[in-house]
Amino acid sequence: MAVYTQVSAEALSRFLTRFDVGALVSAKGIAEGVENSNYLVDTSEARFILTLYEKRVAADDLPFFMALLDHLASKDLAVPPAVPDRDGRTIHELEGRPACLIRFLPGVSVTQPTPAQAFAAADAMGAMHRAVADFEGLRPNSMGLDSWRPLFERCGRALDEIAPGLHADLGEALDRVCERWDDAAFDRCVIHADLFPDNVLMLGDTVTGLIDFYFAATDIRIYDLAIMHSAWSFDPQGRNFRPAVGDALIAGYSQHYPLSAAEKAAFATLASGACVRFALSRAWDWLNTPADALVTRKDPLAYMRRLHHYDPELATRTA
Ligand SMILES: Nc1ncnc2c1ncn2[C@@H]1O[C@H](COP(=O)(O)OP(=O)(O)OP(=O)(O)O)[C@@H](O)[C@H]1O
Ligand SMILES: N[C@@H](CCO)C(=O)O
Structure with missing residues (x-):
């Protein structure tokens, strides 16, 4: 599993009010991954990934990563950008960790690629x-x-x-x-x-x-x-x-x-x-x-x- 940091429903609802993404409908911790805490978040408008950055990701590197995601998404690559809040900010803090709301992309990862x-x-x-x-x-x-x-x-x-x-x-x-x-x-x-x-x-x-x-x-x-x-x-x-x-x-x-x-x-x-x-x-x-x-x-x-x-x-x- 990779949910190191628990996010309460109340804290998540409050967090989402910073964005134009509708109201919280459900949130589930995602088991895959080892580095960060990830949640699958459904709102009344769309589905998102909420990532809280843990030990290996330095907060100082997040502006580089977010600019890279944005750059690649703007070129129509299948890369999920972070969602900006109403002030245009993509990097936040939640439950004491750096956190970003990321666009959800469909698909599954294969275990035995052809x-x-x-x-x-x-x-x-x-x-x-x-x-x-x-x-x-x-x-x-x-x-x-x-x-x-x-x-x-x-x-x-x-x-x-x-x-x-x-x-x-x-x-x-x-x-x-x-x-x-x-x-x-x-x-x-x-x-x-x-x-x-x-x-x-x-x-x-x-x-x-x-x-x-x-x-x-x-x-x-x-x-x-x-x-x-x-x-x-x-x-x-x-x-x-x-x-x-x-x-x-x-x-x-x-x-x-x-x-x-x-x-x-x-x-x-x-x-x-x-x-x-x-x-x-x-x-x-x-x-x-x-x-x-x-x-x-x-x-x-x-x-x-x-x-x-x-x-x-x-x-x-x-x-
Ligand atoms: N933008 C996205 N759209 C859909 N699903 C996603 C997205 N981002 C992450 N996921 C899901 O969350 C899981 C964990 O994400 P991710 O691989 O980024 O976590 P991690 O802890 O950094 O993992 P790793 O161990 O690979 O470093 C993925 O396997 C995938 O199922
Ligand atoms: N992809 C890495 C883990 C994430 O860094 C591994 O399988 O060892």
Whole structure:
């Protein structure tokens, strides 16, 4: 579940009076997601998502995220903008947390994407990268390459409590990625940086929403596709690679930006970097979330297994 902050019906009704959105009819906590508290809110006029921002989203970053959502929505991309109140403000405070009322988009996120769905989703990512060409916002990637070693060191030897050998394996993978990563070689732009299947809403093979931009940052453009490739082209445990899905992602994205020879050559390193990034954030959460918490912990080892697909020479203690 992801409802960390409870919002009372009274507080929500009062909150909604700031907007021209009608009166509160119902509100339900949304179980999906791990980062923020989300409610599905129905009013007499429409349906909305109410998001209260929790630990990982810094309030100072919200103006960047809201400007990005607005920019993408204004270009007719299926991205939900925040709803402004009567004074034009989109960022609020509710129950002591930063909060935004977001337009609801139809669709469901797929758990086992087909190649056709992967093609459509990567096509949408390519369209997003085109659409940010004239977006002026910049945000350093707080989960980018420079953050991985400090996070690895903060996890420390406790990694071996998750699986014996994880400290050595992840350390070796990190060294190899850092040696090979060439920041200067590729185009940069604002990337989504977390476009997992659960952050794409679909109806059939059509993308109806790209959501959860709260890791969006300025970074290597093709790294966004590498993150997506590592998230979409495997079963959730990371055991089986699904080449048809991987190929469809590259084909869908190439409709906007065909991969250059240098990008093709670096793709496995960028995808290994994505695996290190998600193995580390998952490991940190694993070590710092009590086993009986209501939030489902995501398995870091599912990303160690993916790592071995992209870098088969790595040691295999934890895959
Ligand atoms: N604009 C929207 N329209 C429709 N549904 C939405 C919208 N935004 C969020 N949702 C629903 O809420 C769920 C949780 O949202 P979201 O992924 O943003 O949460 P999160 O806690 O940031 O999650 P994550 O763990 O992926 O970082 C989504 O899976 C989706 O079902
Ligand atoms: N998409 C991330 C969680 C949100 O950052 C993961 O699956 O590890």
